[in-house]
Amino acid sequence: QVQLVQSGAEVKKPGASVKVSCKASGYTFTSYGISWVRQAPGQGLEWMGWISAYNGNTNYAQKLQGRVTMTTDTSTSTAYMELRSLRSDDTAVYYCASTGSGWEFDYWGQGTLVTVSS
């Protein structure tokens, strides 16, 4: 069965960086993209961006351009999301999701809580 397993919770200070991992299993990793979605406490879902696991092409949300980098390691079927210059409003649960050809987010990781606090 398809599984996306994310790395554990992080606590970071403002200005620091965080890198969240998402290990995929149960499907051919390079056949789908990976999207990243975050959810601030008590708020809705926010799409952060997408990476093709096939060729590494990326598409980032405009508001995060310059602060976010998404990468993949096909040898380990793992996707990564790095967010730099963290601010308090980056505090959120971060999700990875496999992304089908129609841009549907088929399967989701369990989420990673990132807390930004001084």
Place this chain on the structure above:
Amino acid sequence: SSELTQDPAVSVALGQTVRITCQGDSLRSYYASWYQQKPGQAPVLVIYGKNNRPSGIPDRFSGSSSGNTASLTITGAQAEDEADYYCNSRDSSGNSRVFGGGTKLTVL
């Protein structure tokens, strides 16, 4: 503010039919996908494309679209359908994705 607009809250009596809507200019050209999220859990895909349900999603969930509005219909709502529902589609530029603000569904 989101480029996709959803009603913040909707309620339905047990066993009745409810429609959750999502409005936005991009929906004139692109389909929406729909996600169900229960407290403390990751979202789950329930509808995508014209009206496709992933394996395991009950057939009481269906999707439709007209003009700038996409709809998720639950026919015969069950207590376990109480959740937040989010639509997702392209943004107005067509180059990016955006979620609606979400609709909290209460089953009475």
